[in-house]
Amino acid sequence: MSQEKDENLTRRRFLARSAKAGLSITAAAAVSLSLYDDKGPGAFVKTEGQVKLSDFSIPYIDGQTISIVRGPDRKKTVNKAIELLGGIGRFVKKGDIVVIKPNVAFASPPMLGATTRPELIGEAVRLCYKAGAKKVYVADNPINDPASCFTLSGIGKAASAAGAKVILPKNHLFKNTTLTGGKLIKDWPIFYGPFEKADKVIGIAPVKDHHRSGASMTMKNFYGLLGGRRNIFHQDINTIIAELSMMVKPTLVILDGTEVMMTNGPTGGSVSDLRRANTLIASTDCVAADSCGCGLLDLKVSDLPYLAGAQKFGAGTTDYELLKPKLATVT
Amino acid sequence: MFVWFCIVSTLGEKFWQLRGWPVNWFLQLDPLVALATILTTHTLYWPLLWALAVVILTIIFGRFFCGWVCPFGSIHHFVGFLGNREKTPAQKIQLNKYRKPQCIKYLVLVVLLSMAAFPSIRATLQTGLLDPIPLLTRSVNLLLLPIADKTANFISVKGRFYEGAWLIFAIFLTAVLLNLVIPRFYCRFICPLGALFGVIDRFALWRIGKNQNECSNCKLCEKSCEGGCEPAGSIRISECVLCFNCREDCKDEIINYQTQKSLGGEITDPDISRRGFVFSLASGIFAVPALGLSKKLGSNWYHKVIRPPGAIAESQFLERCIKCGQCMRICPTNVIQPGGIEGGLENLWTPVLNNRIGSSGCQYNCVACGQVCPTSAIRPITPAEKHGLGEFAEAGPIKLGTAFIDRNRCLPWAMDRPCIVCQENCPTSPKAIYTHEYFNTIREGTFTAKKVMDNTIETVETNLLPDKFATGDYYCITKKGERRKITANTENTIVLSNNEQFREVPAANSKIEIQIRLQKPYIDIEKCIGCGICEHECPVSGKKAIRVSAEGETRSTDRKLLLKN
Numbered sequence: 069m070s071q072e073k074d075e076n077l078t079r080r081r082f083l084a085r086s087a088k089a090g091l092s093i094t095a096a097a098a099v100s101l102s103l104y105d106d107k108g109p110g111a112f113v114k115t116e117g118q119v120k121l122s123d124f125s126i127p128y129i130d131g132q133t134i135s136i137v138r139g140p141d142r143k144k145t146v147n148k149a150i151e152l153l154g155g156i157g158r159f160v161k162k163g164d165i166v167v168i169k170p171n172v173a174f175a176s177p178p179m180l181g182a183t184t185r186p187e188l189i190g191e192a193v194r195l196c197y198k199a200g201a202k203k204v205y206v207a208d209n210p211i212n213d214p215a216s217c218f219t220l221s222g223i224g225k226a227a228s229a230a231g232a233k234v235i236l237p238k239n240h241l242f243k244n245t246t247l248t249g250g251k252l253i254k255d256w257p258i259f260y261g262p263f264e265k266a267d268k269v270i271g272i273a274p275v276k277d278h279h280r281s282g283a284s285m286t287m288k289n290f291y292g293l294l295g296g297r298r299n300i301f302h303q304d305i306n307t308i309i310a311e312l313s314m315m316v317k318p319t320l321v322i323l324d325g326t327e328v329m330m331t332n333g334p335t336g337g338s339v340s341d342l343r344r345a346n347t348l349i350a351s352t353d354c355v356a357a358d359s360c361g362c363g364l365l366d367l368k369v370s371d372l373p374y375l376a377g378a379q380k381f382g383a384g385t386t387d388y389e390l391l392k393p394k395l396a397t398v399t
Numbered sequence: 400m401f402v403w404f405c406i407v408s409t410l411g412e413k414f415w416q417l418r419g420w421p422v423n424w425f426l427q428l429d430p431l432v433a434l435a436t437i438l439t440t441h442t443l444y445w446p447l448l449w450a451l452a453v454v455i456l457t458i459i460f461g462r463f464f465c466g467w468v469c470p471f472g473s474i475h476h477f478v479g480f481l482g483n484r485e486k487t488p489a490q491k492i493q494l495n496k497y498r499k500p501q502c503i504k505y506l507v508l509v510v511l512l513s514m515a516a517f518p519s520i521r522a523t524l525q526t527g528l529l530d531p532i533p534l535l536t537r538s539v540n541l542l543l544l545p546i547a548d549k550t551a552n553f554i555s556v557k558g559r560f561y562e563g564a565w566l567i568f569a570i571f572l573t574a575v576l577l578n579l580v581i582p583r584f585y586c587r588f589i590c591p592l593g594a595l596f597g598v599i600d601r602f603a604l605w606r607i608g609k610n611q612n613e614c615s616n617c618k619l620c621e622k623s624c625e626g627g628c629e630p631a632g633s634i635r636i637s638e639c640v641l642c643f644n645c646r647e648d649c650k651d652e653i654i655n656y657q658t659q660k661s662l663g664g665e666i667t668d669p670d671i672s673r674r675g676f677v678f679s680l681a682s683g684i685f686a687v688p689a690l691g692l693s694k695k696l697g698s699n700w701y702h703k704v705i706r707p708p709g710a711i712a713e714s715q716f717l718e719r720c721i722k723c724g725q726c727m728r729i730c731p732t733n734v735i736q737p738g739g740i741e742g743g744l745e746n747l748w749t750p751v752l753n754n755r756i757g758s759s760g761c762q763y764n765c766v767a768c769g770q771v772c773p774t775s776a777i778r779p780i781t782p783a784e785k786h787g788l789g790e791f792a793e794a795g796p797i798k799l800g801t802a803f804i805d806r807n808r809c810l811p812w813a814m815d816r817p818c819i820v821c822q823e824n825c826p827t828s829p830k831a832i833y834t835h836e837y838f839n840t841i842r843e844g845t846f847t848a849k850k851v852m853d854n855t856i857e858t859v860e861t862n863l864l865p866d867k868f869a870t871g872d873y874y875c876i877t878k879k880g881e882r883r884k885i886t887a888n889t890e891n892t893i894v895l896s897n898n899e900q901f902r903e904v905p906a907a908n909s910k911i912e913i914q915i916r917l918q919k920p921y922i923d924i925e926k927c928i929g930c931g932i933c934e935h936e937c938p939v940s941g942k943k944a945i946r947v948s949a950e951g952e953t954r955s956t957d958r959k960l961l962l963k964n
Contacts, residue, residue: 078659085602086602103437104442104443105440108779109711109775111784252962297959300959300960300962
């Protein structure tokens with residue numbers, strides 16, 4: 069190897085290395101400058117990708133907003149109540165995806181009445197499919213362990229038996245929402261996943277004593293959509309329940325007062341806490357349904373400030389008599 | 400090199416002396432800080448742009464930082480020199496040979512960076528544990544200076560204290576003493592920053608090498624080799640820290656810092672296997688969810704992790720904090736302490752307020768910690784923002800947490816003793832601590848009046864401790880409910896203040912009671928900023944009767960205590 073050739077080789081190698089070094093420097097500088105942040109982080113990082121629940125309500129029909137059916141058999145009363153409002157076909161169309169929101173808050177057996185009765189869920193699912201629903205989901209974010217709640221309440225089994233799918237509140241199904249005009253629901257996680265592709269929402273709740281708010285019925289039932297540290301909302305329970313009635317606009321609510329939890333609510337724990345009232349209410353207006361239902365707990369509308377609050381927000385009417393309730397008795 | 404060490408350590412000590420000194424400069428130069436925060440935050444916080452200069456210089460010149468800038472490296476260099484100076488050249492050559500485990504540092508780097516790199520597993524910044532610049536900054540700040548200060552008190556009035564500094568001590572001492580086993584042990588085997596330089600210096604334009612093939616093979620060039628990079632054979636460029644000792648020691652003067660490749664051959668790549676790389680990457684990726692299993696960022700968060708004012712929300716905070724201890728160093732009250740592992744392993748050495756250490760909680764008008772934070776884990780806030788004034792009025796004051804009164808330990812609440820030191824020291828206006836007045840009849844406090852004059856009651860009992868009730872806190876209440884302040888007493892007389900007069904003078908032989916006036920403290924939860932001054936001042940000194948915990952801190956919404964605050 070001649071001296072000259074050797075020097076050429078060395079020079080070529082050096083140039084090649086210089087080029088690579090130059091490229092590395094350019095790359096490092098480009099990355100640094102493109103990510104350059106001359107401000108630093110702000111005080112708060114806002115949650116990206118906030119969502120809003122759709123409006124699931126259906127057009128108003130005069131005289132077909134609320135029905136009150138007396139009778140001991142929930143399957144019969146719920147069928148009658150829906151029939152009086154125009155039949156299930158009014159609420160569920162062919163191909164609809166329906167989400168049923170029961171109250172599955174506690175890991176407690178159906179007989180204690182702390183959760184929605186499974187036979188009511190089974191019947192509602194059956195009716196939806198009868199009307200041509202494409203898929204029916206049953207979803208809640210319970211207070212106690214979710215899987216246990218769905219199992220012990222019997223709701224999981226009843227829903228599956230009727231062909232519905234239970235959606236448990238997995239982390240990734242929660243998205244943050246901000247309620248326009250709301251005071252409390254701001255950048256707050258809700259159990260959004262089941263509702264993302266839903267066409268219709270049916271809330272089904274029992275009538276229960278509730279020590280903080282007075283009564284837990286169809287409006288309070290939607291507390292189960294809240295995620296995060298929702299327990300801090302108990303500092304202003306009436307406002308949060310009223311805001312829930314703005315956040316969720318259901319297609320239909322069913323309020324089960326066949327047996328009413330009169331005391332020790334909302335957990336109950338003894339059959340002696342229950343009183344048979346043999347009443348089931350169906351309504352497109354959850355404020356009206358709850359205003360009617362509170363009588364079953366021997367309460368007046370004025371005893372539950374969230375009802376007036378929701379009415380003020382335009383979520384419905386507390387004066388359900390004006391809606392000319394359809395009445396029936398089935399035995 | 401020795402001179403370098405001196406300058407650097409003097410700089411270290413001057414951190415405290417002069418404001419305006421670029422106290423963070425070494426941290427800002429550190430490309431590992433910059434790279435790791437880029438991985439976690441996807442931004443390069445502006446002061447860290449300095450690191451780019453180091454990266455560019457390294458790409459051109461090689462690992463100059465390790466040999467010429469790094470103060471930790473200088474310590475190792477010096478201690479290694481001291482510890483081995485008596486050895487023979489042959490022993491030194493043996494000491495400074497290349498060792499296969501030098502690849503460990505690359506694996507350390509891979510583990511730490513992979514922990515930072517994947518947001519889907521919730522990235523966490525743990526490079527500060529081993530990154531030499533934060534490590535040394537922490538050691539000097541929280542260990543060497545406080546110890547030096549213990550005897551001389553030249554930094555502080557009462558000495559500086561840091562909880563858990565023993566662990567920092569143990570690590571620092573181990574790192575330094577290992578130089579006696581193998582010189583520059585830390586640099587060669589552990590240092591993730593050195594590893595990063597070793598990766599990026601592969602195209603260095605100038606490098607150490609032989610300028611001719613003929614070599615007497617005396618190996619003297621490896622006698623004082625700092626990097627353990629085998630200049631006698633095929634030099635390992637990634638290990639070379641540019642100490643130039645080989646150039647000095649070569650009797651034939653064939654070793655040079657040159658543009659051409661060493662004619663003795665060279666190895667540019669770090670000596671790690673693909674398997675080692677994949678295993679470290681996987682360990683890093685698995686480590687983060689493993690840490691997450693403690694749920695310390697969820698419902699199991701530790702209430703005593705109270706962050707300094709301006710700290711950002713916890714998960715973002717952990718993406719930025721490099722555990723350098725600058726905030727703990729600057730904090731004038733010494734309340735900012737290195738965190739332990741109760742708040743999760745990630746919490747180790749991150750800043751946490753401990754109101755029982757230091758001179759007085761978080762000072763109301765102080766925002767120093769955020770000003771020195773090199774990565775803005777603690778934002779550089781203004782006093783106006785801290786207090787929620789002006790444009791920050793809507794956001795309100797920054798709350799570090801909330802003070803809670805332990806009514807079982809509080810002197811007025813539990814022991815009928817007046818106190819309210821907490822209320823007096825509460826710095827907000829209006830105060831967040833307020834009081835209600837109570838009068839409690841003291842134990843065995845019922846007496847029988849023998850004779851009552853205008854301002855004096857003579858008692859049937861003759862066993863009163865003289866002037867026990869003369870403190871101004873004691874009152875005498877009659878059966879009719881008239882209460883008058885006691886100003887003095889003897890064994891059998893009680894002297895009442897003449898500010899009031901009895902409307903109905905107690906009859907002889909009627910019962911009177913002695914009461915103590917107590918102001919029992921309450922917290923106005925909307926006013927409390929969690930500064931901890933009350934906790935610091937509380938005279939119940941073991942487990943304080945008023946304690947701050949982080950509920951209600953404004954930096955995160957998920958630790959809110961009140962619906963509106």
